Amino acid sequence: MSDTAAKPASVHAPLLSVRSLSVEFGSRDSAFRAVKEVSFDVMPGRTLAVVGESGSGKSVTSLAIMRLTDYTGGRIAGGEVLFRRSEQETLDLVKASDSTLREIRGNDIAMIFQEPMTSLNPVFTIGNQISETLTLHEGLNARDARLRAKELLQKVRLPDADKLLDRYPHQLSGGMRQRVMIAMALACNPKLLIADEPTTALDVTIQAQILNIIRDLQQEMGTAVIFITHDMGVVAEMADDVVVMWKGDKVEQGPVREIFAAPQHPYTRALLSAVPRLGSLKGQPLPKRTPVIVMDGGVPKQVGETHVQNTADYAKPILQVDKLTTRFDVGKTFFGRVTHRVHAVEEVSFDIYPGETLALVGESGSGKSTIGRTLQQLIEPTGGTVRFDGRDMAAMSQGERRRLRQEIQYIFQDPFASLDPRHTVGYSIAEPIIVHGLIKDRKAIDRRVQELLEQVGLQPQHAKRYPHEFSGGQRQRVCIARALASDPKLIIADESVSALDVSIQAQIVNLLMELQERRRLSYLFITHDMAVVEKISHRVAVMYLGQIVEIGTRQAVFENPQHSYTRKLLSAVPIADPQRERAETRIEGEIPSPVRPVGQEPAIHRMREVEPGHWVAIEADQLRGAA
């Protein structure tokens, strides 16, 4: 399709016009082309979303616009980036001199990056880092720059702006840091703001806040925004126009409603088909696998089938958790006396049945992983009992505990970090077999590894590769194969699909469900992604500040959320549907901290049963902190 065809109705000429932009990495003779002749326009005041799977060239394109690829070893191999600086002056940034570029960067075009944790320089104060831009581009003196910085912080709705100026990045939460980044980017009223996955690393509720801020500011200042993401829900909420990228190419472009309503390119269709949609299982009691479209070398292919996941057997629980409490000592006096504790998990009780998936949801820091790790004996519980197959874990012998590590498996969030970079994946998969002495014969082990690789959709010869030679989705498959290697009964999947692209995510979720059916596996599925939860789980437990505030069947919790926090969580999920009215519910405030001085124990919620199997914590004062 032509570049101009999709241009929205606008009386203005484009602010930024990218024409046939190509970017290469590596030496000239063995160059790798990350972006291939991409063209698109950005209109003043509008938001252009760039979507595409990981590695499709979204970030490189955005860096190339500001010519920041110069610093990453990249090279603009062709094309132009026309930027309309003023009515009269249009500049090709590809050819611009370094000094012109420096004038434009941070002034006319500003950028927000993905990782709020690493975007701010840890050794300078917030104030210093914001003022820097102001003194550079606006020529303000230190005092005026500070005043402006304070205003900016207020604009992004950060409380206590004055004090915040003298804080260092590490003293701020991720959401606050990302807001500082936004303030910094907006400091000089840029005409164009490039936001490269600005909320991917954040919690859903914080994400909702940040999206609101960007939208408000954009309206207020009339800034054009290039919004890069792989979350179709975010796209639906934010964008006016969409550019879809695939393997370095732009494959589709158009107004957001058109793209969602009638995707043209197979990849766009595949992408949209994979997006989990909250509410899609409304009225259905059991989770359901649905087919996904995947791109098989340029051709879309449907994999999987629709299948209701009727696997759970509620006769006798495989795991019973009763009043589990896990605390961490932090803050010690000089003499080693503990002053503060993290009350990560407080009197949590739940059961998991064979063949069942229990989803554990809740925000960052609510104690989900701690529960998982305690069950896996990576952390000693402070109190409570855990029974596996009816046996009390605390009463088990060394040997029994060891066996438990075979029967319960844990899959971590980051598949890359959880594989030893110095061993082949074959070795990693074989390790549980060797350690537990499941198979003695070397050859048989090798065969088993190959079998497992095939089971998770990889090829046997992959066994000889190292983790870094796989893509994220493939690595997660390796981790699953590793977990399966010891023939477990229960798998704890801790944010195991959060780091993956939607399409791969959908495939892995399907894989997990398939395996569940085949092997009667139970899952403790830990995540904060409500849409995935809806798809996979039989029952859901919602955690808040170390305690379960609501637990019940998926249908009950999703369709009849009782606790205010559950409702908040559900409403914060961006809906991948541009037709829908944009959420106007404002979510404010940070999550309170689980750190408490010694002696100040948190109050334990009492639960009431709203319908059979659906328990909700009684909210004493309507949980003001969360609302």
Add this chain to the structure above:
Amino acid sequence: AGTITVAVAIDPGSWDPIDTFLVDWSSAANNMFDGLTARGADMKLKPGLATSWEMLDNNSRIRFKLRENVKFHNGEPFNAAAVKFTFDRLLGEEGKKGPQQSNYNTIDKVEVVDDNTVDFVMKQPDPVLLTKLAGYGAMIVPPKYIQEKGEDYFNTHPVGTGPFKFVEYSPKVSLTLEAFPEHWGGAPKLDKVVTRFISEANTQVAELQAGRIDVATLIPFGLAPTVEKSQNLDLISITGPTVVSLRLNTKNGITKDENVRKALIMGIDRDAIIKAVLLGHGKPIASFQSELSFGNDPALKPLPFDLAKAKQMLQQAKVPAGAPVKIDFRGNDATFREVAQAAAGFLQALGLKPSLQPYEPPVLLNDIIPNGKTGEAWHQAWGGWTFDYDNTAYLMYHSGEKWNPYDNDPKLNEMLEKQRTIYNVQEREKLLQEIARYVADRALEIPLYNQNTIYGVNKRVKNFDAPSDRRFRFQETSVE
């Protein structure tokens, strides 16, 4: 007029004559202090603060006539009381704390006869006492000054009667003296004498080359030609007191056998070593003393270098090929390091298997030698300033002495004891020569050489009487 700068290796730390044994102390302090006797650069004994002396009471009493109208640098008069004070101090409690007392233990007491006359009452005769009075602990010190200012103050603010007086001392850096015009020997020509402490030989030479010192006392033989060739420098090489030998283990190893020991001596071409390693700055020796030493016998010739004969003797002694010969030496002596390698080269040619073991000097001196832990041979260098064979011979060969861990020869013991009681110069010399011959005959050591004292001197220094014992006296010296 002018300043002369001399570099010596070590800072003695205290300028009190009774606190040190270091030659480097003398190199500087010989300008500050006088003894009752004195020794010139020619090594001849001459009057110092005493103008004359006579032996009384069958050599058990020596009477000194003192020089009159001599003043210390602080104005205090020099007299018999000062002499008595000096020796009472040396022989008393204060002297006990230092290394000098033992040199003067033969003195019983000093008696004041009158203001200008003192008597030394001896416990036992001491033939080398007059020489000893020319140096070190016997330097006359000012009684009133020391009593008033205290011992500690005196250490770092010395006062004597010498031609130069103390100005400034900066530990580990330098000592500055200035001319004392009222010196009894006449006003010195120089204004100042600066002594700098530089322990690294290369650095001394570099300083000399850069013209920042006038006299360098530490010149490695390897650098001697460099100094020699330099246009503004002179290399002075004179026979000195330092003798070097390889002592042999008479108790263990192949060196137990006297014939083997002789073979080793004959197998090492000492002349070649002197020529190639010392670059000629040394002389062969037959006994462990220099030709300046009392007791040296020019007629005694060292065993000649004869490889064939040596080999044959080893064969006769049934020494197997590749028998080990371990040589222990002071690791910090760069010159000997080379000599030892050369000597080892010759031993190798004899079919033996030499090895060299460097030691930190204190370890070698305190442990390895006295406790008899050496190999077949060990490095012994001696620079006795008294120039008397007794000084080395007794310590080296008398049984029970620290430097003699292995040998016990009653005949040798007897001779060594006897010479200590003889006052008759000729008689004593004869006995000493006999000892030297006896030692050579038993081949107790491989006498290597008498090493020259060498100085690098800037040509602007005039009238520099280079003393072979490095005890400078710059009374007549001047600089351009």
Add this chain to the structure above:
Amino acid sequence: MAGTQAVPSPSRRRFRSLEFALGVILTGGMCLAVLFSSVLFPDGGESMDLMARLIPPFQNPAHILGTDPLGRDVLARVIVGGKISLTVGILSVLGAVVVGTLVGLIAGYYRGIAEVLLMRFADIQLALPFILIAIMFLAILGTGVDKVIFFMIVAQWVQYARLVRGSVLALRDREFILSARAIGVGNRRIIFTHILPNVLGPIVILMTLNVANNILLESSLTFLGLGVDPLIPSWGGMLADGRTYLQSAWWVSVFPGLAIMFTVLGLNLLGDWLRDLLDPTGQTSK
């Protein structure tokens, strides 16, 4: 997207790099020459000819690099001298690495008393000026190649232990270690198959630097009079002994100096290369 992109495998580059080539040529050449020194110079560089002392280099075909003050062939001594220097350099480092790594692994992994002891030990070691202690201890132990090596091991293992402990602390809580534990892998296996390979990179770098350092230390000890038997040629010893001849016969100490330089250079280039090789991800930067 949080996952890391697959990086093109650098394995092909690994063997072609200039670094590797240079490293192999220098180190390999040096090692070969040293290994075959007894064939090349059966006399071990010990034959002395006092008549032929200090022949300048490139003048006498029998002594291409000239002769030393005792008329020994400099080339022979440089080649033979590599034996002692490399032995001292490599054995001392290996010894220290083995001890240090073990202690560091235990202290870092199990923490507790082992760690406290190690850290206090490290503090003490840090506060002791190395050379001074060397002088004292060699005075007590006596000198000799074995003593020098022993002393260097005693003095340097702490460096490695500290380094390893630091890396282990950083690795301990990494997810792949946790996931190994979650699977039921025992402590010993975790230490040796998961942690150890991951701490090797920085160790290799420190090792190659220390080999150089220790070759030079032997030289400094000789300078201070505490070296090994001067009959056995060593680069350090030649360098120290040759210092008085720098003005008159530079070749006596310059050639052993060059030998050290080439070896150090070669070893470090190889070290860098080896570190990259040990890291299959090819991600650590140099």
Add this chain to the structure above:
Amino acid sequence: MAGFILKRLLQAIFVVLAVTLIVSFAIRLSGDPAVMLMGGGGNVTEQDLQNIRQALGLERPFYVQYLSFLQGILVGDFGRSFMGGTPVSTLIAHALPSTLLLAFTSLLVSIALSVPLGVYAAVNRGRWPDQLIRILSLVGLSFPNFWLAIMMVLLFSIVLGILPPSGMEGPESFVMPALTMAIILTATNVRLVRTSMLETLSQQYIMVARSKGLADRVVLYKHALRNSAIPLVTYIGLQFGSLIGGIVIVERVFNWPGMGTLAFDAISGRDYPVLQGTITVLALFIVLINLLVDIAYGLIDPRIRTE
């Protein structure tokens, strides 16, 4: 913070105690100062040695000697040199400033050299300036310091005649000793700066700084360098000990009247009080430097400050 300092002080005391104990004990295992004082000259009898030992207090058991040494330290009295009887404190007062001056000058010179070189190499990673700098830094590691020192003396003092070969006089006498030490320090520091700079440059906040339009100089020297400084500062703390060790030799070649010379001579002469004194003071300084390093961490990196 107070707790931290208190803890460090306790550690420091422990370290100094341990160091003095080790040194005092070890030095007594070899060589008798009485014999050293006698130097082998004259007719030394066992009685003479006994007298001297008595005078020096060496006949007492080791623990008594050590305790009285500790007692002395508390009141700032390190005893007197066996050689010459000068109070050790006087000797140290003379020598310490020279050594510290030399150590710090060389550290500064090394930092001034290694930071720009390391940054330059990191920025040009893989290109020839990087290779050159890395190879040069290895060459710097290949020569013993005494050898470098002598070469420098030959060049600057004898051939060119522009610098004094030894001694501590004017500022020009600092050039060669400081440079000798600095070259060796620089060789490792350059690599360190380069590595940590590379690490920092790949961080996102550097890209953020660039996206603000800051000049390269500001990005490198303001945003990147301070973040790369921690490993360098740590290493400098660690280096200080070996720096002092290296100083022993450099001081000897350049006849620098510092602690190295003092300690070395003390070992050679088995001058216990001087050795104990110098080592104590040096150890104290090394501990102090490391304490400063820890404090510097906080100044450099606010994340460490709050803990």
